[in-house]
Amino acid sequence: MRLFQPVLASLLLGLALLRPAVAEVFDAQSFTLPNGLTVVVVENHRAPVVTQMLWYRVGAADEVSGKSGLAHFLEHLLFKGTETAAAGEFSAMVAANGGTENAFTSRDYTGYWQTVAKDRLEAVMRYEADRMQHIVLTDEVVYPERDVIVEERRQRIDSSPSAQLDEAMMAALFQNHPYGIPIIGWQHEMQALTTADALAFYRKWYGPDNAILVIGGDVTLDEVKPLVETYYGPLVPVGVPAERIRVLEPPPLAARSVTFKSPQVAEPQWYRAYLVPHRKDLTEGDLEALQLLSEILGGSATSRLYKSLVVEQGIATSAGAYDRSDALDYPTFHLSAAPRQGVELATVEAAMQAEVDKLLADGVTEAELRQAKDRLQASAIFARDEPSTGPHVIGAAMAIGETLAHIQSWPERVEAVTVAQVNALLRAILKPERSVTGYLLPQEPS
Amino acid sequence: MTSLGVIRFSPLSPFSGGEGRVRGRSVAIRAPWNRGSSPQPSPAQKRERGLAQRFIGVTAFVLAGFAALAPAQAIEIQRVVSPGGIEAWLVEEHSNPIMAISFSFVGGAALDPVGQEGRARMTSALLDEGAGDLDSQAFQGELDRLSIQLGFGASDDDLSGNVTTLTKTRARAVELLQLALTEPRFDAEPVERVRGQLQVRLSRKASDPNSVAYDTLDQLVFAGHPYGRPSEGTPESVGALTADDLRAFVLQRLALDTLKIGVVGDITPAELGPLLDQVFGGLPKTSPPVAVTEIVPQGAGVVTVVQKPVTQSVIFVAQPGPKRDDPDFYAAAVVNYVLGGGSFSSRLYEEVREKRGLAYSVWSDLRAYDHAGLWYAGAGTQNARAAETLDIIRAEWTRLAQEGPTDEEVASAITYLTGSFALRLTSSEGIANLLVAIQRADLGIDYVDQRASYYASLTAEEVRRVAKAWLDPAKLAVVVVGQPDGLASSGQ
Numbered sequence: 001m002r003l004f005q006p007v008l009a010s011l012l013l014g015l016a017l018l019r020p021a022v023a024e025v026f027d028a029q030s031f032t033l034p035n036g037l038t039v040v041v042v043e044n045h046r047a048p049v050v051t052q053m054l055w056y057r058v059g060a061a062d063e064v065s066g067k068s069g070l071a072h073f074l075e076h077l078l079f080k081g082t083e084t085a086a087a088g089e090f091s092a093m094v095a096a097n098g099g100t101e102n103a104f105t106s107r108d109y110t111g112y113w114q115t116v117a118k119d120r121l122e123a124v125m126r127y128e129a130d131r132m133q134h135i136v137l138t139d140e141v142v143y144p145e146r147d148v149i150v151e152e153r154r155q156r157i158d159s160s161p162s163a164q165l166d167e168a169m170m171a172a173l174f175q176n177h178p179y180g181i182p183i184i185g186w187q188h189e190m191q192a193l194t195t196a197d198a199l200a201f202y203r204k205w206y207g208p209d210n211a212i213l214v215i216g217g218d219v220t221l222d223e224v225k226p227l228v229e230t231y232y233g234p235l236v237p238v239g240v241p242a243e244r245i246r247v248l249e250p251p252p253l254a255a256r257s258v259t260f261k262s263p264q265v266a267e268p269q270w271y272r273a274y275l276v277p278h279r280k281d282l283t284e285g286d287l288e289a290l291q292l293l294s295e296i297l298g299g300s301a302t303s304r305l306y307k308s309l310v311v312e313q314g315i316a317t318s319a320g321a322y323d324r325s326d327a328l329d330y331p332t333f334h335l336s337a338a339p340r341q342g343v344e345l346a347t348v349e350a351a352m353q354a355e356v357d358k359l360l361a362d363g364v365t366e367a368e369l370r371q372a373k374d375r376l377q378a379s380a381i382f383a384r385d386e387p388s389t390g391p392h393v394i395g396a397a398m399a400i401g402e403t404l405a406h407i408q409s410w411p412e413r414v415e416a417v418t419v420a421q422v423n424a425l426l427r428a429i430l431k432p433e434r435s436v437t438g439y440l441l442p443q444e445p446s
Numbered sequence: 447m448t449s450l451g452v453i454r455f456s457p458l459s460p461f462s463g464g465e466g467r468v469r470g471r472s473v474a475i476r477a478p479w480n481r482g483s484s485p486q487p488s489p490a491q492k493r494e495r496g497l498a499q500r501f502i503g504v505t506a507f508v509l510a511g512f513a514a515l516a517p518a519q520a521i522e523i524q525r526v527v528s529p530g531g532i533e534a535w536l537v538e539e540h541s542n543p544i545m546a547i548s549f550s551f552v553g554g555a556a557l558d559p560v561g562q563e564g565r566a567r568m569t570s571a572l573l574d575e576g577a578g579d580l581d582s583q584a585f586q587g588e589l590d591r592l593s594i595q596l597g598f599g600a601s602d603d604d605l606s607g608n609v610t611t612l613t614k615t616r617a618r619a620v621e622l623l624q625l626a627l628t629e630p631r632f633d634a635e636p637v638e639r640v641r642g643q644l645q646v647r648l649s650r651k652a653s654d655p656n657s658v659a660y661d662t663l664d665q666l667v668f669a670g671h672p673y674g675r676p677s678e679g680t681p682e683s684v685g686a687l688t689a690d691d692l693r694a695f696v697l698q699r700l701a702l703d704t705l706k707i708g709v710v711g712d713i714t715p716a717e718l719g720p721l722l723d724q725v726f727g728g729l730p731k732t733s734p735p736v737a738v739t740e741i742v743p744q745g746a747g748v749v750t751v752v753q754k755p756v757t758q759s760v761i762f763v764a765q766p767g768p769k770r771d772d773p774d775f776y777a778a779a780v781v782n783y784v785l786g787g788g789s790f791s792s793r794l795y796e797e798v799r800e801k802r803g804l805a806y807s808v809w810s811d812l813r814a815y816d817h818a819g820l821w822y823a824g825a826g827t828q829n830a831r832a833a834e835t836l837d838i839i840r841a842e843w844t845r846l847a848q849e850g851p852t853d854e855e856v857a858s859a860i861t862y863l864t865g866s867f868a869l870r871l872t873s874s875e876g877i878a879n880l881l882v883a884i885q886r887a888d889l890g891i892d893y894v895d896q897r898a899s900y901y902a903s904l905t906a907e908e909v910r911r912v913a914k915a916w917l918d919p920a921k922l923a924v925v926v927v928g929q930p931d932g933l934a935s936s937g938q
Contacts, residue, residue, distance in 0.1 A: 045541075046539070046541060046542075046872065047868060047869075047871060047872055048868065049868065049869050049872065079790070088790065088791070088800075091789075091790035091791065092790070092791055092858070095788060095789065095790065095791050095858065095862050096858045096861050096862065097861065097862075097865055098861060098862050098863075098864065098865020098866035098867070098868075098869060099865070099866070099869060100789075100866065100869060100870075101790075115869050116869070117865065117868065117869065143803070144800070144801065144802060144803035145803060146803070147802075147803025147804070148799055148803045148805070148806055149806070150828075151758065151803070151804070151805050151806040151826065151827060151828065152806035154757050154758035154806075154826070154828060155758055155806050155807065155826045158756070158757050158758065159655055159656075159756050159757070159758050159826075263653075263755050264653050264654075264754070264755065264756065265653065266649040266650050266652055266653040267646050267649050267650050299590075300586070300589075300590040301583075301586040301589075301590070302583055302586050302587045302590050303590075307583065310639060311582070311583060311635065311639065314635075314638070314639065314642075317639075317642050317643040317646045318643070338646060340642040340646070341642065341645055341646060341649070371590065371591060374591070374593065375590065375593055378593035378612060379593070381542065381543065381544065381612060382544065382593075382595075382610070382612075384542050384544075385542055385544050385873050385874050385875075386872055386873045387872050388872070
């Protein structure tokens with residue numbers, strides 16, 4: 001349970017789409033403790049329920065070379081007890097109170113959360129603050145857990161050909177940057193991780209000055225503040241760099257392709273990933289333009305790719321697009337399609353390429369952009385329906401360096417995107433040399 | 447939606463289930479703790495995922511699903527009867543301009559005629575693909591333009607649906623739903639398109655270890671019964687289904703006598719009444735009785751190993767469990783929590799994962815059908831240790847049957863099962879689904895208030911009696927998919 005790794009672009013899509021609008025809808029307020037902890041309170045009084053989410057600005061892309069999987073491994077190990085709490089005690093307390101909890105690791109952040117009845121907030125806060133700096137790790141608990149993450153890799157990656165291909169595509173797309181390394185880790189490196197590795201990573205990155213605490217639900221800032229000061233106030237800053245600087249990608253020169261054949265593949269599929277320029281090299285509105293492009297191409301059953309390949313040409317069972325715009329460093333843009341039975345993969349690939357060529361030549365239309373904007377704006381209202389969404393969306397955005405003010409201006413930025421801006425962006429991104437094409441194929445009988 | 451409140455995402459990986467909310471059909475928002483599959487949210491794949499989710503939902507009924515709302519936090523459920531006599535349960539919530547309607551008709555895949563397996567599933571996938579004057583693209587275009595979320599699904603026992611809309615687009619949403627229910631078109635293009643999608647999905651499932659394990663278990667425990675037939679069909683049956691077959695299902699099953707409706711959101715009882723007549727009033731009053739026989743799950747002592755070239759073996763075990771209306775149901779829910787239902791604290795979790803690191807997922811669940819009850823469990827572990835893992839599951843099964851849970855375990859299970867309910871009642875669609883589930887299981891409009899007392903009144907002795915009466919390792923049917931060392935099929 002605890003770990004999840006949003007390697008999965010699909011869920012990031014939803015996030016990317018909804019991320020910022022929610023903040024505005026949700027009336028978020030924030031303050032900072034003297035020890036550097038950023039605190040955000042997102043009120044939602046729909047049910048007497050509170051979600052605590054603690055986000056650390058550290059993820060798999062912050063691991064040192066050769067230690068892949070360490071950020072995620074440490075996330076597991078945060079459930080193994082502290083100087084004052086026995087292993088599993090925190091989880092038992094949450095469960096005994098009917099609460100739910102989990103944790104997750106991404107490329108750029110690691111998060112822990114509990115949802116409990118509002119009168120249990122103090123209890124979960126005490127435990128969460130405690131494990132920020134006081135875990136105790138022994139080989140007896142660490143090494144069985146290492147076996148667990150290897151089993152997790154077998155389950156998530158090795159049992160899923162599309163996940164195996166995705167791993168290979170990302171490794172090819174990122175020629176230098178650590179986004180090319182899987183969050184779960186490479187198995188040989190996972191199996192060599194040690195207790196000392198975990199503790200070193202923990203001591204380096206886990207501190208109040210590298211964390212964002214988001215409390216969402218049936219609480220007010222005034223109720224939360226004294227609790228936060230009591231439990232998180234005494235924690236000691238660790239002095240992490242204000243800016244995380246990872247290595248950069250060289251200019252991409254070569255179109256790449258990756259083919260994965262497996263006896264586990266019954267139906268072929270086609271994928272393409274494009275490297276988007278570094279976040280720092282994008283201009284205001286580019287990420288929103290990217291999100292709108294995804295929506296226009298692949299957001300619904302009437303969007304471009306599905307309509308063309310699946311409905312009109314009848315050659316594919318699926319065809320879509322999505323972006324991973326929630327990256328600290330390099331966003332990516334993705335296309336995918338699967339042929340109908342009896343149709344060659346090459347036919348589908350040619351049709352997808354034709355759509356890309358058409359897009360490059362003609363761009364998107366005003367009408368398409370208008371409808372995509374409407375859908376994104378509506379998504380903000382739907383997002384408010386689920387109280388845990390606000391804390392999540394805000395935490396994820398702030399964990400990659402966005403400010404609350406920036407998050408809150410998202411609807412206006414979406415509205416301000418022009419057809420010219422979308423077209424300029426797509427022409428900058430949809431270049432062969434920026435791409436990796438992936439082929440998932442059945443293994444032919446030998 | 448399906449059988450009962452669906453809490454956990456997947457029996458294959460309940461470890462994604464801790465998200466603290468009732469999962470609905472495809473929701474726009476995905477938190478990162480939800481498990482996703484790899485790439486692509488294209489519409490087709492969204493559809494497939496929707497189907498998959500529903501499928502999994504059916505299988506994943508967890509008693510915690512009916513987990514209780516603490517009385518102090520009870521939601522107020524109103525019974526609304528339309529001028530035309532159609533009943534719905536309503537929870538008003540005006541803080542957000544959204545409304546969700548969920549509904550269910552009795553009769554699902556178990557009624558697929560022999561040779562037409564997949565009929566209910568394919569029907570549900572096509573109800574939003576064109577209706578009235580609107581062809582598929584026009585219909586979907588309206589949904590997209592107005593940001594209306596509309597979808598249908600089929601389980602073994604029912605056909606269900608949900609619409610979620612902004613208040614400002616409610617009138618149109620209601621028209622579209624009414625059209626979908628009463629004038630679905632089943633045009634050739636969408637029929638062929640969805641057929642193609644279902645066939646590709648069947649083909650993929652056949653090579654996916656979890657799907658194979660699930661289907662194999664289903665066939666084993668429900669041999670000779672409709673529940674044991676493939677609810678998603680076979681390549682042949684899906685290939686042969688015609689638009690007329692699908693229309694026949696709609697005409698036969700979509701009727702007022704088995705309809706249950708739950709509504710949540712920004713609407714008053716006075717507004718809801720006429721809306722119910724508008725949407726559902728055109729349906730026939732009655733449907734033929736559902737002729738599905740009761741079945742006790744079979745396969746005691748059978749081990750079926752399916753060889754697949756993967757590094758991890760998927761292990762499923764199953765035995766008979768209580769149906770939803772069994773007097774032992776609540777006590778069994780407590781036993782199951784102790785066995786493998788509790789996320790971080792169950793005996794299977796402790797023995798298989800925590801102590802030995804044998805698996806990432808290990809779990810157990812109760813699954814209540816309309817005509818059967820199943821108690822099942824599973825784990826994924828490396829091939830070399832599959833036999834060891836299966837031994838541990840059996841040993842824990844035996845130990846719990848013989849000794850029962852401790853007083854302490856019973857107490858903490860009850861606290862969890864009663865306390866977690868309110869935490870899950872957060873999304874409109876989730877609550878609407880729950881309202882439907884309560885009606886389908888005939889638990890009473892006061893169920894939300896009473897549920898905690900059903901658990902609180904259980905004694906540890908009673909729970910131990912139920913553990914002993916139900917859990918029986920000799921009755922376990924076992925399926926292992928992978929290349930498990932030291933395990934072979936036996937007992938067939």
